[in-house]
Amino acid sequence: MKKYKITIEGMHCAACASNVERSLRKIEGVKEASISLMTKKGFITAEDYVAEDEIKKAVEKTGYKVSKVEIV
Amino acid sequence: MESHSHDVRNSQSRISEHPENPNLKEDFHEEPVEDIEIKSWKRKLVGAWIFTIPVAVLMLSSRFGFEILPEKYMIPILLILGFPVIFIFGWQTVKSGVKGLVYRYFNMDSLIVLGVLVAYLTGIFSFTGILEDYSGVSSMIMAFFITGRYVETIARGKASQEIRKLLELGAKKALILRANKEIEIPAEEIQLNDIMIIKPGEKIPTDGIVVKGASSVDESMITGESLPVEKSKGKNVIGATINQDGILYVKASKIGKDTFLSHIINLIEEAQSTKVPIQKLADKITSVFVPIIIGLAVLTFVNWWYFAGDLSRAIGIAVSVLVIACPCALGLATPTALMVSSGMGAKKGILIRKGEAIQTMKEVKIIMFDKTGTITKGKPEVRSIFSITGEKYLLEIAASLEKLSEHPIAKAIVEKVGLKRYRQVSNFKILRGRGVEGKINSKEIVIGNSTLMKEKKISFDKVKEKIDEFEENGWTTMIIAENKKVLGVIGVADAVKEDSLEAISLLNAKGYRTFMITGDNEKTAKAIARETGIKEVIANVLPEDKQKKVEELQKQGFVAFIGDGINDAPALKQANVGIAIGTGTDIAIEAGDIVLAKGSLIGVVQAINLSKATFSKIKQNLFWAFGYNIIAIPVAVAGLLNPVIAEIAMALSSITVVTNANLLRRKRI
Numbered sequence: 001m002k003k004y005k006i007t008i009e010g011m012h013c014a015a016c017a018s019n020v021e022r023s024l025r026k027i028e029g030v031k032e033a034s035i036s037l038m039t040k041k042g043f044i045t046a047e048d049y050v051a052e053d054e055i056k057k058a059v060e061k062t063g064y065k066v067s068k069v070e071i072v
Numbered sequence: 073m074e075s076h077s078h079d080v081r082n083s084q085s086r087i088s089e090h091p092e093n094p095n096l097k098e099d100f101h102e103e104p105v106e107d108i109e110i111k112s113w114k115r116k117l118v119g120a121w122i123f124t125i126p127v128a129v130l131m132l133s134s135r136f137g138f139e140i141l142p143e144k145y146m147i148p149i150l151l152i153l154g155f156p157v158i159f160i161f162g163w164q165t166v167k168s169g170v171k172g173l174v175y176r177y178f179n180m181d182s183l184i185v186l187g188v189l190v191a192y193l194t195g196i197f198s199f200t201g202i203l204e205d206y207s208g209v210s211s212m213i214m215a216f217f218i219t220g221r222y223v224e225t226i227a228r229g230k231a232s233q234e235i236r237k238l239l240e241l242g243a244k245k246a247l248i249l250r251a252n253k254e255i256e257i258p259a260e261e262i263q264l265n266d267i268m269i270i271k272p273g274e275k276i277p278t279d280g281i282v283v284k285g286a287s288s289v290d291e292s293m294i295t296g297e298s299l300p301v302e303k304s305k306g307k308n309v310i311g312a313t314i315n316q317d318g319i320l321y322v323k324a325s326k327i328g329k330d331t332f333l334s335h336i337i338n339l340i341e342e343a344q345s346t347k348v349p350i351q352k353l354a355d356k357i358t359s360v361f362v363p364i365i366i367g368l369a370v371l372t373f374v375n376w377w378y379f380a381g382d383l384s385r386a387i388g389i390a391v392s393v394l395v396i397a398c399p400c401a402l403g404l405a406t407p408t409a410l411m412v413s414s415g416m417g418a419k420k421g422i423l424i425r426k427g428e429a430i431q432t433m434k435e436v437k438i439i440m441f442d443k444t445g446t447i448t449k450g451k452p453e454v455r456s457i458f459s460i461t462g463e464k465y466l467l468e469i470a471a472s473l474e475k476l477s478e479h480p481i482a483k484a485i486v487e488k489v490g491l492k493r494y495r496q497v498s499n500f501k502i503l504r505g506r507g508v509e510g511k512i513n514s515k516e517i518v519i520g521n522s523t524l525m526k527e528k529k530i531s532f533d534k535v536k537e538k539i540d541e542f543e544e545n546g547w548t549t550m551i552i553a554e555n556k557k558v559l560g561v562i563g564v565a566d567a568v569k570e571d572s573l574e575a576i577s578l579l580n581a582k583g584y585r586t587f588m589i590t591g592d593n594e595k596t597a598k599a600i601a602r603e604t605g606i607k608e609v610i611a612n613v614l615p616e617d618k619q620k621k622v623e624e625l626q627k628q629g630f631v632a633f634i635g636d637g638i639n640d641a642p643a644l645k646q647a648n649v650g651i652a653i654g655t656g657t658d659i660a661i662e663a664g665d666i667v668l669a670k671g672s673l674i675g676v677v678q679a680i681n682l683s684k685a686t687f688s689k690i691k692q693n694l695f696w697a698f699g700y701n702i703i704a705i706p707v708a709v710a711g712l713l714n715p716v717i718a719e720i721a722m723a724l725s726s727i728t729v730v731t732n733a734n735l736l737r738r739k740r741i
Contacts, residue, residue, distance in 0.1 A: 036344035
């Protein structure tokens with residue numbers, strides 16, 4: 001299990017945050033994803049085999065950009 | 073000359089991107105996001121209104137029968153004026169909304185964009201003669217939408233101001249000692265075990281241990297403790313706190329991700345993305361809101377067209393439905409309140425880790441405190457002195473002898489007496505579990521418990537009453553004898569924190585059942601309970617059984633457990649709300665739902681007040697947001713709202729929610 005902290009750009013409404021969460025949860029191996037509209041940060045708990053790129057793509061699919069990925 | 077200056081600029085920009093200093097660039101990038109956002113909305117706002125004001129003038133004048141422009145120029149001019157408003161100043165919204173529609177990740181912008189585009193297109197189709205023109209409305213909707221966003225962004229920035237301050241709290245630079253030279257480096261480049269030099273008034277760059285110097289340090293920004301804390305050799309200091317009056321030499325013990333400040337920041341950021349259960353319904357609605365509203369708008373349109381037979385009116389009403397529905401107010405209700413609350417808490421050293429705790433707190437009936445280190449300081453102190461022959465002499469010989477022992481009780485005596493010069497001790501001996509003995513001025517001194525006195529055949533009948541009294545209080549009693557004659561007794565006990573009594577009486581007054589749980593015997597435990605006003609005591613509990621006791625009590629109601637987070641982790645987890653009390657830099661962050669950075673129990677009272685105030689604010693916000701949508705949408709469907717008024721109402725609903733969240737600050741906690 002790994003825990004990521006991501007910073008998302010361009011997200012500005014509440015529906016946006018839940019869209020991103022929804023998209024992230026669709027990735028296989030993602031256990032938990034919660035995004036804060038207020039801090040523009042998201043915390044993702046995922047199996048080790050989930051690639052950083054998959055996370056980025058899932059966010060981009062909803063129309064936003066990941067500007068930073070950290071492992072916490 | 074010109075080409076020269078050009079070169080300089082070029083090389084400068086290259087320096088700023090130099091790989092050796094990536095952090096500096098990143099910091100620059102990360103900090104003013106909100107400010108950039110506000111500025112960008114402001115630009116859009118000014119631009120949009122420059123074109124929209126003429127639109128409004130034209131529309132109003134034609135409604136009141138003045139003809140500024142000949143009828144045939146009216147619509148083309150409105151379309152031309154509206155174009156930049158929608159496609160330049162509103163481009164970001166249009167792009168995001170259309171993307172949402174295409175990928176079917178519908179968002180708030182999707183609704184606005186649909187409304188605006190439909191209205192704009194009526195202008196183009198009006199040339200065919202079958203439609204009335206709504207293009208003027210489209211630019212007004214966009215202009216009001218942008219205005220709403222601008223105000224909302226400012227309000228949101230305000231909601232997060234304390235948290236942003238915390239993020240920016242870290243020191244930027246550090247003065248360190250390398251090869252006996254003082255050099256200044258960016259704070260990110262500090263290595264473990266570097267010696268940092270901190271002058272008065274400067275920030276301590278990172279967590280460390282004082283190796284030289286003494287000073288007082290203002291830790292209020294981290295722990296909420298308003299009084300400066302004395303620091304001298306061997307003491308821990310926290311990065312980002314401010315050195316007050318002396319020079320400190322500090323060895324860096326934690327850097328980067330591992331510092332106390334980094335932990336706190338992470339904790340707060342993570343807390344923002346946790347959910348408060350009450351928000352679940354709002355979240356569910358938000359996630360299906362947009363498609364439902366689009367469907368509703370289509371139905372409304374079909375209905376009005378079919379039954380009222382007025383295509384133009386049907387379009388106008390559908391646009392109203394699209395723009396009035398506001399998932400944002402629903403979505404913002406909880407996170408904004410949580411954000412303001414986190415900021416308020418952080419200022420007082422109260423860190424809310426889980427949003428859920430805010431809601432659970434209001435159900436809590438029982439508050440259970442761990443004793444050692446939570447109610448008490450976790451360190452023995454001299455509580456009372458009784459001497460037969462003179463206190464000064466008694467303390468002098470006691471301190472001189474105990475100075476040679478490392479036992480916590482010995483230390484408590486030495487600390488209390490605070491001698492400048494100690495007497496010469498010979499033949500010093502530690503008698504494990506009983507006391508110490510030694511010779512001062514060839515007089516035989518024995519300090520210890522009654523077992524030791526009996527062993528040494530020293531009669532302590534003269535102080536028997538005092539001993540009983542001390543033991544009744546749950547204190548440890550040390551008897552001091554000189555040449556087999558008792559001089560007096562000293563009572564030592566783990567001292568209660570200064571404000572434990574105040575905090576617990578506040579909780580009692582609020583009607584909570586207060587419990588203390590401890591491994592101590594009944595007598596000691598009851599004595600502490602009496603001293604602090606704790607109502608009920610559970611004594612003789614092994615550390616591993618604390619969790620079970622919490623579980624048992626939970627049958628009688630929701631339990632909040634307050635403990636130090638290191639030994640009490642299972643009990644903290646078991647409780648409905650776990651409040652972990654931190655002491656200095658070693659707070660066990662993972663254990664509690666709420667973490668108190670400073671040791672004081674007043675923090676518990678404040679955390680309860682803050683949670684309750686926040687929860688009622690969230691409820692208020694959700695009430696407004698739901699209420700708004702429940703009333704506004706049917707009114708729009710019924711065709712009673714002008715689209716522009718609908719948009720203004722929508723913008724106001726979001727702003728109301730965020731502003732209301734900001735009002736939480738007025739609450740005294």
